[in-house]
Amino acid sequence: xxxxxxxxxxxxxxxxxxxxxxxxxxxxxxxxxxxxxxxxxxxxxxxxxxxxxxxxxxxxxxxxxxxxx
Amino acid sequence: xxxxxxxxxxxxxxxxxxxxxxxxxxxxxxxxxxxxxxxxxxxxxxxxxxxxxxxxxxxxxxxxxxxxxxxxxxxxxxxxxxxxxxxxxxxxxxxxxxxxxxxxxxxxxxxxxxxxxxxxxxxxxxxxxxxxxxxxxxxxxxxxxxxxxxxxxxxxxxxxxxxxxxxxxx
Numbered sequence: 001x002x003x004x005x006x007x008x009x010x011x012x013x014x015x016x017x018x019x020x021x022x023x024x025x026x027x028x029x030x031x032x033x034x035x036x037x038x039x040x041x042x043x044x045x046x047x048x049x050x051x052x053x054x055x056x057x058x059x060x061x062x063x064x065x066x067x068x069x
Numbered sequence: 070x071x072x073x074x075x076x077x078x079x080x081x082x083x084x085x086x087x088x089x090x091x092x093x094x095x096x097x098x099x100x101x102x103x104x105x106x107x108x109x110x111x112x113x114x115x116x117x118x119x120x121x122x123x124x125x126x127x128x129x130x131x132x133x134x135x136x137x138x139x140x141x142x143x144x145x146x147x148x149x150x151x152x153x154x155x156x157x158x159x160x161x162x163x164x165x166x167x168x169x170x171x172x173x174x175x176x177x178x179x180x181x182x183x184x185x186x187x188x189x190x191x192x193x194x195x196x197x198x199x200x201x202x203x204x205x206x207x208x209x210x211x212x213x214x215x216x217x218x219x220x221x222x223x224x225x226x227x228x229x230x231x232x233x234x235x236x237x238x239x
Contacts, residue, residue, distance in 0.1 A: 012146045016207055020143035023209060027140060028152055031097050035157040 037065045081194050085109045089175070096136065097154065103174035103210035104136050107202045113195035117231045121199060124227040127217040135216040139209055142216075174208045177201075191239060192232040200228040 012018045033054070040050050047066070051058040088109035093101040110118050111129045122129040141151045181201035186194060203224030205211040211221065 010146070010148050016212075017143065017146050019207075020139070020209070020212055021147045021149075024140040024143040024151070025147075025149070027098060028144070030099055031154075031157040032152070 034065070037061070041065075084112075085194065085198070088112055090170075092133075093170075096133070097157075100170050100172040101175055102172045103178050103202050103205060103208060104213055106175055106178055106198060107210050107213070108132055108136075110195040110198045110202070113193060115193060115195075117193060117235070118195045118199045121196065121224060121227040121231045124230065125203075125219055125224045127214075127219050131217060132213060135213040136209060139212040139216055143212075174205065174210065178205070189232060191236045193235070196228050196231055196235070200225060203228070 012021065037050055037054075040053070041047075045053075047062050048058050050065075051061040054061055085106065089101050089105040092105040092108040093099075096105070098105065111122060111132060113119065119129040144151045178198060178201045181204070182194065182197040185200060186192070186197045189197070202210050203214065203219065204221055205214075206221045214220075214223070
């Protein structure tokens with residue numbers, strides 16, 4: 001995302017609203033990550049491949065997802 | 070996390086922990102927050118928390134929807150339409166919560182409720198938790214309560230009424 005795109009995000013005047021949006025975005029990102037990893041593992045991707053795609057270590061992705069997939 | 074001593078030995082504490090974890094998983098949250106604790110205390114088998122909630126003017130069965138609306142509205146405020154939950158449902162659970170997954174809002178509520186329970190010496194843990202959650206000014210639980218028309222402190226008088234009733238019955 002370019003800087004211009006970030007600056008075009010409508011930041012709510014109320015800090016509480018802006019911070020609530022951060023919380024809601026993180027929730028959606030978590031759900032998307034869980035769904036994407038589950039899909040990848042179901043299609044035979046290795047933890048090493050998933051980790052590389054997410055840009056994290058294999059240990060990190062395994063710890064976060066291995067018990068749920 | 071280390072739970073305050075007043076709660077460790079009480080069976081209702083175990084019920085609250087398990088229920089709040091279940092609610093966090095049901096809502097797709099990795100961390101247990103005060104909003105999940107709120108849903109858990111409203112399952113209080115005595116019905117005292119639901120009575121207090123209704124007496125304050127809100128529907129206790131509407132809390133889960135209010136939490137979802139709160140998150141959705143927060144995204145819309147920055148121009149993002151929330152992805153429908155069904156679209157990301159892969160048929161699994163979002164995470165296996167551990168006790169360390171209890172967030173700061175939970176710690177705050179538990180600490181406040183523990184202090185009040187000790188001072189009052191009466192009433193269920195659930196009522197003191199509800200009172201403490203009702204005092205929150207920021208965060209998802211506070212925003213969900215505001216969605217239901219309950220600002221900070223709006224639950225306090227109703228909780229006190231229930232505590233007084235519990236005291237008379239004791």
